């Protein structure tokens with residue numbers, strides 16, 4: 433079992449190695465960060481954002497919460513999005529879900545875990561909206577995975593629907609919102625081909641889903 437001491441030892445080795453490779457690695461980062469990407473992912477320990485996409489400190493702005501949700505009243509998530517888009521001027525917002533997500537599974541199974549159930553409420557509503565499709569999937573793990581995909585699609589729409597992203601598009605800022613999903617079983621990312629880069633694209637993507 434790893435102890436807290438191990439983490440500090442690891443950190444010393446990691447920092448020393450980074451400086452050996454690039455002597456001004458940290459001193460350069462003190463002055464500014466210029467990430468091109470905002471990552472909105474799940475808090476799950478098996479989905480480490482920078483490691484998955486091979487990016488270094490300074491290259492990825494990150495927001496993570498349970499089940500990678502973008503909720504219009506969540507000031508934390510909105511503040512990250514606003515700062516990333518308006519101040520850092522990231523070019524890409526990536527909503528990255530993952531298969532076998534514990535949050536999505538809990539929402540699907542009506543499991544009770546305390547306060548977190550409130551946070552997962554929007555996913556339970558999503559489950560109800562897609563009840564018929566989900567009921568047609570016999571295998572439980574496959575049903576969880578399908579709801580994980582539906583969740584990514586909905587969160588991409590939520591990002592695209594924020595005043596932050598719409599205002600950026602209105603003023604002609606280059607910004608693409610992506611929907612990806614990660615397989616914790618194989619370490620691979622999949623682009624769900626949900627990318628949106630304008631108000632027109634966001635509205636077109638929304639229209640056919642009304643039923």
Ligand code: CO
Pocket residue numbers: 474475476498499500530532533534535536
């Ligand atoms: Co998760």
